[in-house]
Amino acid sequence: MTMVFLNKEIRDGDNPDLTEERKTATFDTNKMAEVIYGSEKLARRRREISQAVSLIPELADSKPLPFLSRNEKILESTRKVTALNEHLPRLINMNDEDEAWHIHSEVIGFEGNPLALHHSLFIPPLVIQGSDEQHEKWLGRAKRREIIGCYAQTELGHGSNIRKLETTATYSLSTQEFILHTPTINALKWWPGALGKSSNHAVVVASLIIKEQNYGPHLFMVQIRDEQSHEPLPGIAVGDIGPKMAFNGADNGFLGFNNFRIPRGNLLNRHCNVEVDGTYVRPPHDKMNYAGMIRVRSRMAAEQGTFMAQALTIAVRYSAVRRQGFLENKSQEVKVLDYQTQQHRLFPAIARSYAFIFCGFETIQKYETLQNEMNSGNVSLMADLHALTSGIKSVVTYQTGEGIEQARMACGGHGYSMASYISEIYGCAIGGCTYEGENMVMLLQLARYLVKSVELAMRGKPGDLGPMVAYLAYPDIKVDLVTGPEAYVKMFQHISKRQSIKATEKFHRKMESGVSRDEAWNQCAVELTRASRLHTRLYIIETFIRRVDSIEDLSIKMVLTDLMNLHLNYELLDVASYALEDGFMSSTQMGFIKNQLYSSLEKIRPNAVSLVDSFQFSDLQLRSNLLNFLFQVLGRRDGHVYQNLFEWAKSSPLNQTEVLPSVTQYLKPMMEKAKL
Numbered sequence: 184m185t186m187v188f189l190n191k192e193i194r195d196g197d198n199p200d201l202t203e204e205r206k207t208a209t210f211d212t213n214k215m216a217e218v219i220y221g222s223e224k225l226a227r228r229r230r231e232i233s234q235a236v237s238l239i240p241e242l243a244d245s246k247p248l249p250f251l252s253r254n255e256k257i258l259e260s261t262r263k264v265t266a267l268n269e270h271l272p273r274l275i276n277m278n279d280e281d282e283a284w285h286i287h288s289e290v291i292g293f294e295g296n297p298l299a300l301h302h303s304l305f306i307p308p309l310v311i312q313g314s315d316e317q318h319e320k321w322l323g324r325a326k327r328r329e330i331i332g333c334y335a336q337t338e339l340g341h342g343s344n345i346r347k348l349e350t351t352a353t354y355s356l357s358t359q360e361f362i363l364h365t366p367t368i369n370a371l372k373w374w375p376g377a378l379g380k381s382s383n384h385a386v387v388v389a390s391l392i393i394k395e396q397n398y399g400p401h402l403f404m405v406q407i408r409d410e411q412s413h414e415p416l417p418g419i420a421v422g423d424i425g426p427k428m429a430f431n432g433a434d435n436g437f438l439g440f441n442n443f444r445i446p447r448g449n450l451l452n453r454h455c456n457v458e459v460d461g462t463y464v465r466p467p468h469d470k471m472n473y474a475g476m477i478r479v480r481s482r483m484a485a486e487q488g489t490f491m492a493q494a495l496t497i498a499v500r501y502s503a504v505r506r507q508g509f510l511e512n513k514s515q516e517v518k519v520l521d522y523q524t525q526q527h528r529l530f531p532a533i534a535r536s537y538a539f540i541f542c543g544f545e546t547i548q549k550y551e552t553l554q555n556e557m558n559s560g561n562v563s564l565m566a567d568l569h570a571l572t573s574g575i576k577s578v579v580t581y582q583t584g585e586g587i588e589q590a591r592m593a594c595g596g597h598g599y600s601m602a603s604y605i606s607e608i609y610g611c612a613i614g615g616c617t618y619e620g621e622n623m624v625m626l627l628q629l630a631r632y633l634v635k636s637v638e639l640a641m642r643g644k645p646g647d648l649g650p651m652v653a654y655l656a657y658p659d660i661k662v663d664l665v666t667g668p669e670a671y672v673k674m675f676q677h678i679s680k681r682q683s684i685k686a687t688e689k690f691h692r693k694m695e696s697g698v699s700r701d702e703a704w705n706q707c708a709v710e711l712t713r714a715s716r717l718h719t720r721l722y723i724i725e726t727f728i729r730r731v732d733s734i735e736d737l738s739i740k741m742v743l744t745d746l747m748n749l750h751l752n753y754e755l756l757d758v759a760s761y762a763l764e765d766g767f768m769s770s771t772q773m774g775f776i777k778n779q780l781y782s783s784l785e786k787i788r789p790n791a792v793s794l795v796d797s798f799q800f801s802d803l804q805l806r807s808n809l810l811n812f813l814f815q816v817l818g819r820r821d822g823h824v825y826q827n828l829f830e831w832a833k834s835s836p837l838n839q840t841e842v843l844p845s846v847t848q849y850l851k852p853m854m855e856k857a858k859l
């Protein structure tokens with residue numbers, strides 16, 4: 184059986200415009216996939232999994248998802264995820280999180296499903312915060328999916344400020360239980376994915392109260408529904424919070440407790456504990472209970488890079504088959520991908536997708552190191568990684584939203600149709616600006632770290648700065664951008680350093696003028712968030728350069744160098760005003776950057792389709808299902824867009840009858856009345 188991804192193997196039936204694009208590539212997409220996903224084995228496994236899934240009819244969508252009601256979406260996503268469950272052990276390595284993620288996104292798409300958070304937010308905190316005994320009790324059951332869980336932290340009244348969560352877990356000395364209680368409407372848990380209708384367990388975050396003292400947010404394992412009847416247990420109110428911008432195949436929920444009792448052993452107590460007599464045993468780090476959030480944020484760069492890559496695959500392929508307008512040759516309209524404006528819309532976003540994925544691999548590895556260190560009691564890396572991942576999650580989610588929106592606009596009218604699938608990807612990805620820490624809030628967390636680092640540098644202690652911020656103490660030496668990437672890094676370092684120092688100095692001046700610390704912080708917050716973004720963008724650039732440096736295959740290195748140069752020039756141009764302001768960058772350099780950018784667009788043009796093909800998303804993943812639905816969508820690999828759009832429209836439920844009730848009940852009488 185042939186794999187459907189090779190650019191060498193060009194299928195006869197493909198749109199000739201796309202075939203032509205694939206022939207111009209200077210590299211092999213399978214080789215590029217190895218670089219994107221980390222190794223030959225990982226890339227091959229993804230292809231094998233996609234191939235295997237495409238051969239199992241019950242894993243295909245039974246209808247185009249946008250035509251389903253909310254109830255149907257939940258039913259359909261649950262049907263698919265439970266069918267998938269049956270096949271999983273045969274299709275993937277069950278201990279491999281990346282394989283699990285890949286296969287779920289193949290089968291489920293972006294609509295969400297009632298088990299998505301079971302694996303990403305219920306099991307991980309149990310692993311991280313639960314003791315061996317607690318693993319024994321719940322982990323096996325959770326992994327076997329005997330129980331379904333979610334992560335219930337956010338409340339109606341509080342999401343960002345976790346210290347003010349109002350759900351209480353009060354220790355009862357007499358019964359050695361915790362009493363969970365929701366004192367007000369505001370204290371209802373609100374938002375947790377899969378809580379509304381599907382889960383029967385939840386990791387609940389509640390303020391721990393012992394002898395009237397509040398010890399802050401802690402994690403508790405709570406059974407919320409009966410395992411047989413699935414009815415909520417007495418003392419529990421639970422339900423769905425209604426439709427959302429996206430994720431409508433998932434049941435985000437609310438949850439309230441009325442003096443609901445759980446055993447003392449349900450406090451997840453690997454790192455902290457409440458002893459029988461109510462003695463509190465502190466964790467080794469104050470924010471140990473937040474470790475799970477660092478984990479999720481550390482995965483967001485790669486995740487969001489992949490979301491953007493999917494939208495770009497759709498937009499770039501479509502742009503290569505969409506012909507409109509003329510350039511020099513007036514006998515044939517051009518592919519819209521030949522317009523410089525179209526390239527400027529799409530190619531920098533392709534570069535960012537690659538950059539985010541490369542950066543993501545580094546942050547995931549950093550988290551794994553942290554996890555190992557934490558397991559042996561060393562929490563010294565937590566602050567650095569919290570700062571880094573706070574910045575990264577904020578920058579990548581925002582820029583991914585921008586990139587996907589550009590991809591949609593680049594598809595013109597058809598991008599606005601749900602047949603493009605881009606709006607669904609956008610709805611899901613843009614949620615990332617909010618979930619796992621609202622972006623501004625997280626940028627301000629990184630800013631705390633930057634301000635402290637600048638203060639250290641100011642106090643003449645550059646040796647105390649961690650490697651990520653060492654540049655804050657570097658001297659300013661002008662650079663010649665012609666010399667290559669290192670000069671770009673130095674220019675970016677100058678910009679980032681200057682903004683961090685400016686924001687810190689402003690903060691200090693405010694306090695010196697008598698403004699309180701908190702108020703001064705607020706009055707500098709915009710400048711502080713700017714510093715955080717610049718620092719993070721610098722970090723992403725550095726990870727991109729590191730990755731390209733490490734590549735041995737020459738053809739891959741050359742095209743990735745083009746992509747990296749595009750990224751460097753695009754990013755620097757975007758923030759150039761910071762360096763022009765103090766004369767660090769000259770207007771001649773500014774002109775150089777622009778010219779480099781335009782020349783990068785030209786260099787990338789012949790490789791554009793193959794750069795997105797290299798992500799190796801199957802048509803199923805892009806909701807262009809090969810088995811059941813030959814008529815979806817814009818991003819299909821074979822490029823046959825128009826006839827499939829027509830089939831898509833014909834399948835709309837509105838077209839199942841010629842005359843709708845809206846006409847007979849309202850329009851017809853109106854027109855009749857007008858004739859009288």
Ligand SMILES: CCCCC/C=C/C/C=C\C/C=C\CC/C=C/C(=O)SCCNC(=O)CCNC(=O)[C@H](O)C(C)(C)COP(=O)(O)OP(=O)(O)OC[C@H]1O[C@@H](n2cnc3c(N)ncnc32)[C@H](O)[C@@H]1OP(=O)(O)O
Pocket residue numbers: 284287288291292293294295299304334336337342343344345346376470473474476477565566569611617618619620621624628631632
């Ligand atoms: C299956 C495939 C299908 C494809 C489709 C699907 C795909 C999408 C995939 C997933 C998406 C689906 C669903 C999304 C699920 C979302 C879940 C959630 O959102 S869970 C809830 C997340 N909530 C948050 O993130 C809340 C954010 N707030 C906070 O983290 C804290 O409140 C905040 C802002 C950090 C402040 O905490 P606070 O206790 O008040 O601390 P201070 O600000 O006072 O800081 C004190 C010091 O502590 C340091 N700190 C803070 N946090 C940490 C930490 N985690 N680690 C280490 N240190 C930390 C802080 O820096 C301060 O240090 P200094 O005093 O400055 O030294």
Ligand SMILES: Cc1cc2nc3c(=O)[nH]c(=O)nc-3n(C[C@H](O)[C@H](O)[C@H](O)COP(=O)(O)OP(=O)(O)OC[C@H]3O[C@@H](n4cnc5c(N)ncnc54)[C@H](O)[C@@H]3O)c2cc1C
Pocket residue numbers: 300304334335336337340341342343344373374375376430435614617618619620621622623624627
């Ligand atoms: C799709 C989705 C899935 C989710 N899944 C889950 C889940 O599974 N489990 C769960 O527990 N939660 C979940 N959440 C909730 C999510 O984590 C919170 O919505 C998020 O942390 C933001 O908190 P908030 O809603 O309180 O926003 P708010 O904090 O109310 O934000 C509103 C505005 O106030 C600003 N703001 C707030 N505090 C500050 C500050 N200190 N400084 C400056 N500005 C500030 C913000 O920047 C924002 O502009 C989910 C949310 C979404 C959208």
